[in-house]
Amino acid sequence: MTLYQPKSDPKERRKVIIDTDTAGDDTIAILTALHHFEVMGIMMTGGNVQFDQEVENALYTIQVAGQGGADGKIPVFKGCERPLLMPWNSPSHLTVEDVHGSDGMGGANFPLAEQRPAEGHAVDFLIDTVHRYSGEITLLAIAPLTNIAMAIQKDPTIVPKIAHLYVMGGTNNSLGNITPAAEYNFYTDPEAASLVLNSGIPTTMVGWDMCIDFSLMDDDDHAEIAALGTSGAAFFGAVNKVVMQFNKTVHRLNGTTHPDTLLMAVAADESIMTKSQSYFVDVETQGKWTRGYSVVDINGRLGFEPNVRVCEGIDRSRFKQMLIDVLSAIH
Numbered sequence: 001m002t003l004y005q006p007k008s009d010p011k012e013r014r015k016v017i018i019d020t021d022t023a024g025d026d027t028i029a030i031l032t033a034l035h036h037f038e039v040m041g042i043m044m045t046g047g048n049v050q051f052d053q054e055v056e057n058a059l060y061t062i063q064v065a066g067q068g069g070a071d072g073k074i075p076v077f078k079g080c081e082r083p084l085l086m087p088w089n090s091p092s093h094l095t096v097e098d099v100h101g102s103d104g105m106g107g108a109n110f111p112l113a114e115q116r117p118a119e120g121h122a123v124d125f126l127i128d129t130v131h132r133y134s135g136e137i138t139l140l141a142i143a144p145l146t147n148i149a150m151a152i153q154k155d156p157t158i159v160p161k162i163a164h165l166y167v168m169g170g171t172n173n174s175l176g177n178i179t180p181a182a183e184y185n186f187y188t189d190p191e192a193a194s195l196v197l198n199s200g201i202p203t204t205m206v207g208w209d210m211c212i213d214f215s216l217m218d219d220d221d222h223a224e225i226a227a228l229g230t231s232g233a234a235f236f237g238a239v240n241k242v243v244m245q246f247n248k249t250v251h252r253l254n255g256t257t258h259p260d261t262l263l264m265a266v267a268a269d270e271s272i273m274t275k276s277q278s279y280f281v282d283v284e285t286q287g288k289w290t291r292g293y294s295v296v297d298i299n300g301r302l303g304f305e306p307n308v309r310v311c312e313g314i315d316r317s318r319f320k321q322m323l324i325d326v327l328s329a330i331h
Helices: 024-036 051-064 122-132 146-154 156-161 184-188 190-197 208-214 219-226 231-239 241-251 259-268 316-328
Strands: 015-020 038-044 076-078 137-142 162-168 203-206 273-283 294-297 308-314
Touching: 015 024, 015 122, 024 038, 024 051, 024 137, 024 231, 024 241, 024 259, 024 316, 038 051, 038 122, 051 076, 051 231, 076 122, 122 137, 122 146, 122 156, 137 259, 146 156, 146 190, 156 162, 162 190, 162 259, 184 190, 190 203, 190 273, 203 259, 208 259, 208 308, 219 231, 219 316, 231 241, 231 316, 259 308, 259 316
Parallel strands: 015 038, 015 137, 038 076, 137 162, 162 203, 203 308
Antiparallel strands: 273 294, 273 308
């Protein structure tokens, strides 16, 4: 078996922008992206925990990777704090501190990073960067799709200039993780998800069902990672403390789940995706019980052209090795 070897020459790395609502698994996903790509910047979207805490989590994660600092080598841009159609003066959307801890980092309460957020708005950063590097930018979306939807609304001419969009979101006719019908990212801003999936950007979706089937790390996996003895391994253990217990008691899963990291691994090396198929995919925005449900028309009954490549299988052993490679490299 040939395991993925990251390109050593930075000039050969693909340019990416990460869109995140940084909590525990987002942090490991960011570390994975920094390991494999040229990260042009990180955009912050309202999601998992309180917005300013998400920003701090992203800044600290860059520091863990050894790429932080006051110079802002990997800039972090604040973006949309609320879903697309949520009024500014309404109560906040649903956050999930019960999953990730009060700080989104397993209750580790890390100190503030030296680096501070960049000036400007994430939506403007996305538009400017896509125009500057037309056809070169890949988007790695591991949050509600509010920022990307807003960018498309503000400047639709970016759509044909985006090389590819990888989305962690939705499910393929499977149980959700925030309601029986919906996965969290699509549930939080279904209008944005529908807009983006139907925008015409070439898109690959890795859903919650893939996470359950292929990304679960049980106690033995955690022991193996801890035995690496690196600061990356210690960081992984710290940010996953709360989600381990949550999964065992709520989702009835014997381990931690890593949907965002799985998305990054697929983007870094598509050969770990053992099965995929293009389908018509849209997101329910009105259902009483099904808001945020991802409609994946596997039999073509709706009669629409496929718009999303949906991941349907992962080489789990290779994914785990990619994760171990990332955590081993952070000393």
